[in-house]
Structures are given as structure tokens and as C-alpha cells.
Amino acid sequence: MKFLLRRLGFYVLTAWAAVTLNFFIPRVMKGDPVQALINRYQGQIDQDAVHSLYVLFGLDKKQSLWQQYVDYWNQILHGNLGISFTFFPEPVSQVIKDALPWTIALVGMATIIAVVLGTLIGTYLGWRRGTWADSILPVMTFFSSVPYFWLGLLFIALLAIAVPIFPANNAYTPGMTPSFSFAFVQSVVQHGFLPALTIVLSSVAGWILGMRNMMVTVGSEDYVTVAQAKGLPERRVMYGYAARNAVLPQVSSFALSLGFVVSGSLVMELVFSYPGIGAQLFAAIGAKDYPLMQGIFLVITVAVLLANIVADVVYVFLDPRTRQEG
Amino acid sequence: MTPPTTQVRTDRAAARSSDRRPILEIRDLAVDYGYGEDRVHALRGVNLTLHEGEVLGLAGESGCGKSTLVYGATRLLPPPGLISAGEVLYYPEDGAEPVDVLRLSDADLRAGRWQDIAVVFQGAMNSLNPVYRVGRQLMDAIKAHRRDSTSQEREERARELLDMVGIAPERIRSYPHQLSGGMRQRVMIAMALALEPRVLIMDEPTTALDVVMQRQILEQIQDLRDRLGFSVIFITHDVSLLVEVADRIAIMYAGEIVEEASGKQVYKEPRHPYSYGLLHSFPRCTARAVSCRASRARRRTCRTSPADARSGRGARTRCRSARRSTRSSSRRRSARSGAPSRACSTPRGTRSRPSSRSRRPGVDPACDDRSRSRGTGRRPRSGAGNSRRSPRTWPTVIG
Ligand SMILES: Nc1ncnc2c1ncn2[C@@H]1O[C@H](COP(=O)(O)OP(=O)(O)O)[C@@H](O)[C@H]1O
Ligand SMILES: [Mg+2]
Numbered sequence: 001m002k003f004l005l006r007r008l009g010f011y012v013l014t015a016w017a018a019v020t021l022n023f024f025i026p027r028v029m030k031g032d033p034v035q036a037l038i039n040r041y042q043g044q045i046d047q048d049a050v051h052s053l054y055v056l057f058g059l060d061k062k063q064s065l066w067q068q069y070v071d072y073w074n075q076i077l078h079g080n081l082g083i084s085f086t087f088f089p090e091p092v093s094q095v096i097k098d099a100l101p102w103t104i105a106l107v108g109m110a111t112i113i114a115v116v117l118g119t120l121i122g123t124y125l126g127w128r129r130g131t132w133a134d135s136i137l138p139v140m141t142f143f144s145s146v147p148y149f150w151l152g153l154l155f156i157a158l159l160a161i162a163v164p165i166f167p168a169n170n171a172y173t174p175g176m177t178p179s180f181s182f183a184f185v186q187s188v189v190q191h192g193f194l195p196a197l198t199i200v201l202s203s204v205a206g207w208i209l210g211m212r213n214m215m216v217t218v219g220s221e222d223y224v225t226v227a228q229a230k231g232l233p234e235r236r237v238m239y240g241y242a243a244r245n246a247v248l249p250q251v252s253s254f255a256l257s258l259g260f261v262v263s264g265s266l267v268m269e270l271v272f273s274y275p276g277i278g279a280q281l282f283a284a285i286g287a288k289d290y291p292l293m294q295g296i297f298l299v300i301t302v303a304v305l306l307a308n309i310v311a312d313v314v315y316v317f318l319d320p321r322t323r324q325e326g
Numbered sequence: 327m328t329p330p331t332t333q334v335r336t337d338r339a340a341a342r343s344s345d346r347r348p349i350l351e352i353r354d355l356a357v358d359y360g361y362g363e364d365r366v367h368a369l370r371g372v373n374l375t376l377h378e379g380e381v382l383g384l385a386g387e388s389g390c391g392k393s394t395l396v397y398g399a400t401r402l403l404p405p406p407g408l409i410s411a412g413e414v415l416y417y418p419e420d421g422a423e424p425v426d427v428l429r430l431s432d433a434d435l436r437a438g439r440w441q442d443i444a445v446v447f448q449g450a451m452n453s454l455n456p457v458y459r460v461g462r463q464l465m466d467a468i469k470a471h472r473r474d475s476t477s478q479e480r481e482e483r484a485r486e487l488l489d490m491v492g493i494a495p496e497r498i499r500s501y502p503h504q505l506s507g508g509m510r511q512r513v514m515i516a517m518a519l520a521l522e523p524r525v526l527i528m529d530e531p532t533t534a535l536d537v538v539m540q541r542q543i544l545e546q547i548q549d550l551r552d553r554l555g556f557s558v559i560f561i562t563h564d565v566s567l568l569v570e571v572a573d574r575i576a577i578m579y580a581g582e583i584v585e586e587a588s589g590k591q592v593y594k595e596p597r598h599p600y601s602y603g604l605l606h607s608f609p610r611c612t613a614r615a616v617s618c619r620a621s622r623a624r625r626r627t628c629r630t631s632p633a634d635a636r637s638g639r640g641a642r643t644r645c646r647s648a649r650r651s652t653r654s655s656s657r658r659r660s661a662r663s664g665a666p667s668r669a670c671s672t673p674r675g676t677r678s679r680p681s682s683r684s685r686r687p688g689v690d691p692a693c694d695d696r697s698r699s700r701g702t703g704r705r706p707r708s709g710a711g712n713s714r715r716s717p718r719t720w721p722t723v724i725g
Binding site for chain 2 (some may be wrong): 025041084129221222223225226227228229230231233234236240241244245319320321
């Protein structure tokens with residue numbers, strides 16, 4: 001418990017540092033995004049509106065930096081991340097809210113599949129080292145060493161254009177209204193298949209390798225030999241003793257990779273024109289949409305921190321040595 | 327050093343052991359590590375018989391293959407270890423024909439493990455899985471072999487086992503990292519006794535412990551054996567300890583059993599120079615006596631590793647250089663003391679128990695040829711390893 005509290009304190013500190021950084025970066029950058037916006041809406045915005053924009057975007061030159069900082073925190077804590085320039089006048093929080101579920105569902109699902117699959121295959125390969133099954137490894141490593149965008153394009157060319165089984169872009173058939181109807185869900189699954197497949201293919205090798213190597217290491221531990229000597233059934237030894245301990249590092253990398261689900265999907269969303277957070281980030285950078293960028297960075301930071309907290313909690317459950325019992 | 331009472335007991339036991347039924351018989355067991363040219367012959371045809379109710383001590387320097395023998399005989403050799411020859415015969419309780427452990431089917435092997443032969447491994451410190459509670463690890467062995475037992479019965483048994491080795495039964499709720507080294511060692515002993523095996527193999531179960539703890543655990547083991555009546559193979563490099571606890575002692579050297587006799591015999595008249603070295607490498611009495619005796623004993627024996635022995639030249643080359651260095655210094659010494667240097671061959675019986683007087687420079691343990699061929703139990707095989715066995719290859723020992 002003490003351990004978790006200490007970790008929590010650390011995360012709070014990290015979150016504070018990240019938000020503060022997020023506050024300062026746009027302020028030290030050159031360029032005036034409000035001016036850019038005014039130019040875009042030439043003549044349609046009067047002077048009062050311009051001033052309110054400055055206040056809204058937190059670029060009010062008349063306020064002290066400290067006052068701006070306090071206001072900034074106040075806004076964040078109320079879930080107000082400002083207003084997006086590109087989607088003016090839509091608030092940033094709404095833009096993120098629209099994009100985030102797509103990313104989390106697709107990339108999150110793909111990551112979980114990759115982890116489970118990779119860990120299972122790795123367990124088997126590590127246990128039955130030196131059999132024909134080892135030849136899976138080079139194939140998987142090939143997929144992970146190919147640049148992701150190339151892999152994505154290859155699969156689009158093969159399975160969406162040459163043999164049009166799957167759609168090449170979007171998250172669902174354009175024109176459908178999002179709902180939980182069967183037709184819509186089916187459309188979503190169909191559209192998500194290729195992106196998910198490519199993500200799994202490109203990342204599973206890492207999970208296999210990690211697990212396999214840990215299995216080899218743990219397999220030579222004395223307690224595994226003892227488990228064998230006790231005459232436990234082979235599956236009990238393999239899962240209960242070897243894999244149970246070998247999986248610990250996998251758990252922490254899994255939690256970390258969950259944190260990067262939010263950010264790590266940029267290339268995939270571009271290749272498959274998927275309306276997720278990565279695509280929004282890309283658009284925001286192109287349009288110098290500082291509030292949106294800030295908002296997305298904030299979400300990414302929070303996601304990574306949350307994932308770390310989850311990793312810590314899970315680790316405490318899995319490894320009694322991290323517990324400090326009285 | 328050896329209390330008379332113990333000695334009498336071991337003598338009786340030794341006399342009894344010959345007419346006892348064998349329970350585990352290791353025949354010509356050979357184990358290699360690795361493949362092809364680079365392989366290491368860790369065991370080169372080991373013969374060893376354990377009788378019912380007997381404590382068989384196995385001693386030898388570190389790296390001579392004691393643990394390999396344990397792993398080989400229980401079919402637990404880690405890669406790249408390979409059994410290249412031999413049999414391990416286990417004699418079932420009901421007097422049926424012995425079974426060769428090395429040729430058992432996987433299912434039969436698993437069924438027999440722990441039930442027939444249980445092992446306390448050398449690394450008892452790391453023998454417990456850090457993520458499971460001690461109780462669970464005690465109970466899963468019982469569960470695997472006694473399918474119809476209830477979880478209450480198993481827990482009851484686990485508590486009883488801990489109590490038996492002197493650990494508070496509540497400790498079944500502890501994780502291994504919450505126990506001290508000595509406690510973990512005891513837990514492993516308790517675990518090994520969980521199914522009341524007929525054979526208990528203990529690979530240096532006390533080496534990592536301090537002397538007081540060592541003694542406590544040893545007494546416990548002896549006590550338990552007297553009560554439960556299992557047979558024990560007790561491995562250590564502490565021969566003086568074996569003299570106390572073992573009915574019979576086998577001395578291992580470079581992957582072979584070089585001497586096998588009752589504890590008393592080995593102690594009184596070690597016939598192999600290595601046994602002698604082992605026996606007398608333990609400090610006694612005054613500091614001065616300690617240091618010179620120990621260094622002398624060290625010089626007499628010649629360490630070799632299977633890796634060197636692989637080529638068949640190992641022992642010799644290493645001993646030669648050793649001989650050269652000892653010779654010059656010993657010549658000086660013998661010139662001073664006036665004692666004649668003598669090498670080799672003291673047939674059993676012609677020499678009394680080595681007293682501190684007779685162990686003065688010049689009088690030395692023998693490279694008795696007879697003892698060696700008896701110890702290994704067979705004629706030298708042809709091949710590369712052969713030259714090692716000629717008398718000359720043993721260190722010519724000069725005081
Ligand atoms: N995994 C291994 N690979 C190669 N050689 C090994 C391996 N394990 C042990 N050996 C060799 O086998 C010999 C016997 O080792 P071991 O049985 O552990 O000795 P002991 O238990 O008597 O100290 C040693 O010389 C060691 O170098
Ligand atoms: Mg050993």
C-alpha cells in the first residue's frame with residue numbers, strides 16, 4: 001500500500017510537470033495563431049471578438065503569466081481545453097471526444113490481441129526450444145522489421161484493391177449513422193480488420209521474442225527444476241511455474257504500450273484514413289492548431305501515466321516481492 | 327572429531343548395509359554436456375548403489391559432477407546435458423523387478439517422482455518460486471500425487487511438515503522472500519518429505535548455511551530418517567561431516583567414483599590421495615597447524631575439471647606442473663627436516679590411522695592401484711581417457 005501511495009505521488013508530480021510544460025511550449029513559440037485565424041475569416045470578425053479570442057486561447061497579452069497559468073489550470077480541471085482553430089468554433093474537448101473512441105477501440109484491441117497471441121506463442125517457443133516451431137520467429141520478425149506504412153499499403157493493395165475483400169479506408173461505410181445496430185457494427189468490424197491485422201503483424205514479433213527469452217531464462221531457474229522433480233503435470237510446470245514468472249516483464253511492457261495506443265496510431269490512421277486521434281494530431285500540426293495539439297498531448301500524457309499506474313497495481317498483484325507487508 | 331558413539335553406529339550400519347536390499351542402483355552412468363568435439367564428459371561411468379535405510383555419503387570437490395549425478399539419475403538434466411550411457415535401477419517397494427528410471431515413459435516418470443525419489447537441490451535458496459506462498463508449493467506436490475485428497479487435508483499436511491522441520495506452521499502463508507535462508511532450506515527438506523519418499527537425495531543441503539544452522543539441520547535430517555526410515559544420498563564436499571552421518575561414503579573425482587567404503591574406513595585409511603586431501607583439508611586445533619596442514623593437503627590433491635579431462639591429458643598435464651612446483655619446495659623442506667621423500671602406494675592395513683606424527687613430510691597417502699580399480703569397479707576402457715588411469719597420472723605426492 002505504501003508502495004502504491006509513493007508511486008501515486010510520483011505520478012501526480014509527473015502530471016503536473018507535463019501540464020506545465022504543455023502550458024509554456026506554445027507561449028514561447030513564435031507566430032500568432034489568433035492572427036492566422038483572423039486572416040482566415042477576413043473581415044468577418046470584429047475587434048471585440050478578436051479580443052475574446054485572445055482571452056479564450058490563453059494568449060491575452062494584458063494578463064500576467066501567473067494569472068494565465070492559474071486560468072489554464074482552472075480550465076483544464078473543468079475539462080475545458082480551449083477551442084480548436086481548424087474546427088472553429090468546436091471546442092477541443094469535443095474534437096478529442098469524437099476521435100478518441102475510434103483509436104482506443106481499434107488500436108487497443110489490436111494491441112491486446114498482439115500481446116495475448118505473442119505471449120502464448122512465446123511461451124510455447126521458449127518451452128519447446130529448438131523444435132521446428134522456432135521457424136515462426138524469423139517470419140514474424142520480418143513483418144515487424146518492414147516499415148509499417150509499407151506493410152499497410154501492401155495489405156491495401158492485396159486485400160482491398162487486388163482482391164477487394166476489405167474496404168481500404170474510413171472507420172465505417174460513409175453515410176451510415178453511428179449506432180449499435182448490427183449493420184453498423186459489422187461495417188465497423190470490416191473496416192477495422194485490415195488496420196488491426198497490420199498492427200498485430202507488425203508488433204507481435206516483439207511480444208513473442210520477449211516472452212520466449214524470458215521463458216528460456218526462467219526455465220533454467222531452480223524452482224522450475226523443483227516443480228519438474230515434484231512430478232507436477234507438464235502443463236502445470238509450464239504455465240504455473242515457468243510462464244507465470246516469465247510473464248511479469250510482459251505485463252509492464254503491455255501497460256506501457258497501452259499508454260502509447262493513443263499516440264502510436266498516427267501512421268496507421270493516415271494510411272487507412274482512419275478518423276482517430278493520430279489523424280487529428282496530424283491535422284492539428286499542419287494547421288498550427290495549438291489548442292488542439294495541446295489537448296491531444298495532454299490526453300497522451302494522461303494515458304501514459306494511467307497505464308503506468310495500472311502496470312504498478314497489476315505488478316503488485318502478480319509479484320509479492322513488490323508488496324511490503326507488515 | 328568423531329564422537330565414539332557415532333562411530334559405533336556407523337560401523338554397525340555399514341555391516342548391515344551389505345546384506346540389505348538395494349533400493350537405487352546407478353550403473354555406468356555417463357553424462358556429457360554439449361555435443362560433438364566440445365562436449366564435456368561430466369560423468370564417466372558412475373556406479374553407485376544405495377541400500378534400503380542407508381545413508382550414503384557422496385563427497386568430492388566442487389565441479390567433480392556430484393550435482394550432475396543427481397540430475398542424471400532423476401532425469402532432470404538441464405540442456406545441454408545428455409545421458410550417453412548407463413542405467414538407474416529403482417527397486418519398487420513390493421519387491422517387484424527393478425525399473426530403469428532412464429527408460430520409463432514420461433507418465434510413469436512423473437508418477438514416480440517425489441513419491442519414490444525426492445530431491446533437495448543444491449540451490450535450495452532459489453528452489454522456491456518467489457511468487458507463490460510456501461504452503462501452496464508444499465501442497466501442489468501432494469495434490470499432483472494424491473488426487474483424492476481434499477484441500478483441508480493438504481493444508482493440514484503442509485502445516486505438519488513445516489512443524490516437523492521446526493518452522494512455525496503459520497508460515498505456510500509466507501512468501502519465500504519473507505523467510506531466512508535456513509528456513510527456506512528447511513522448507514525444501516519438508517517439501518521433499520511431503521510424500522514420504524523412499525529415497526531422499528540431498529545435494530549440499532547445508533553448504534550455504536552457517537555452522538550452527540548446519541548442525542541443526544543435520545540433526546533434524548538424522549532424526550527424521552530414524553523416524554521415517556527412508557534412504558538418503560547425502561552430497562557434500564565436507565567429508566568430516568559425512569564421516570559422522572553416513573553409513574557408507576563414496577568419493578567422487580572428475581566424474582568418477584574413486585573410492586567407496588564405510589565411513590570409518592575412509593576416515594582411517596583413505597586409499598585415494600584425493601580422499602586423503604579432502605579429509606585433511608579441514609582445520610583443527612591451532613592456527614598454525616591449520617594453515618600448514620591445509621596447504622599441504624591442497625598441494626597433494628590435484629584439481630582437475632572434466633573440461634581438461636576431456637582430452638585425456640588433463641590430470642596429467644596439470645599434475646605435472648603441480649609436481650614441478652611442489653618438488654622444488656619440498657626438496658628444500660625435506661633437506662631441512664631430513665625426512666625421505668616417498669611417493670605412492672601404501673597398501674591398506676600396513677599403515678595405521680594417520681596421526682599428526684605420521685602426517686609429517688614424507689609420509690603420504692597412497693596412490694594405491696588396487697583401490698582405484700576397485701573404486702571405479704571396472705577395468706579402464708580403451709580410448710582417450712585411458713592414459714589418465716595409469717598410476718603415473720596421479721600426482722606423485724611428495725610431502
Ligand atoms: N550446463 C552445463 N554446461 C556445461 N558444463 C556443465 C554444465 N553444468 C555443469 N557442467 C560441468 O560439469 C561438471 C560437473 O558439475 P557439477 O555436477 O555441478 O559439479 P558439483 O556439483 O560436483 O560441484 C563441472 O565441471 C561443470 O563445468
Ligand atoms: Mg553441485
